[in-house]
Amino acid sequence: MSMNYKTRLKDIDTLIFDVDGVFTDNTLYILEGEQPMRKMNVKDGYALQLVAKKGYRIAIITGGRSEAVRERFESLGVRDIFLGSSNKSIVFDAYVKEHGIDLKKVLYMGDDVPDLPVMRQVGLPCCPQDATEAVKAICSYISPIDGGRGCVRDVLEQMLKVKGEWMVDTDHVW
Numbered sequence: 001m002s003m004n005y006k007t008r009l010k011d012i013d014t015l016i017f018d019v020d021g022v023f024t025d026n027t028l029y030i031l032e033g034e035q036p037m038r039k040m041n042v043k044d045g046y047a048l049q050l051v052a053k054k055g056y057r058i059a060i061i062t063g064g065r066s067e068a069v070r071e072r073f074e075s076l077g078v079r080d081i082f083l084g085s086s087n088k089s090i091v092f093d094a095y096v097k098e099h100g101i102d103l104k105k106v107l108y109m110g111d112d113v114p115d116l117p118v119m120r121q122v123g124l125p126c127c128p129q130d131a132t133e134a135v136k137a138i139c140s141y142i143s144p145i146d147g148g149r150g151c152v153r154d155v156l157e158q159m160l161k162v163k164g165e166w167m168v169d170t171d172h173v174w
Helices: 005-009 042-053 067-075 088-099 113-119 133-138 151-162
Strands: 014-017 057-061 080-082 106-109 124-127
Touching: 005 124, 005 151, 014 088, 042 057, 042 151, 057 088, 067 080, 080 088, 088 113, 106 113, 106 151, 113 124, 113 133, 124 133
Parallel strands: 014 057, 014 106, 057 080, 106 124
Antiparallel strands: none
């Protein structure tokens, strides 16, 4: 019998995320001669910078190549950002090996087929409500919130709550 996701949240020390479809709503604004623009939810950003301040290991593994995406995550305290990851498993495996990460303590949130190989390896695979059916089928937790609408905040807030780390005095400062 497997533990439910809330029990598993207590052991998480590493958080890894895809970007498009998780932090974004899959809308790309295409402007002639420019990089595609994405929109992200500020509540996801608040939660992400909060867990970064609390010392959790956070990584972004995305197929996208936007330097604006890198800048956004760096501004939130994320240091491990892998852009242009056409094979996420290769990046993930190297990252885990380099840092000696216990796979059971990893939460990965993805939404589409390229995320599946990594999601099958981690202790807590999660996805937004609007993820593909193949991804939903292997997730321990499916947020009731769509990508780009606060699904990251949802899972991070739950994790901090089960650990007794949500809404402490230091959380009121951005």
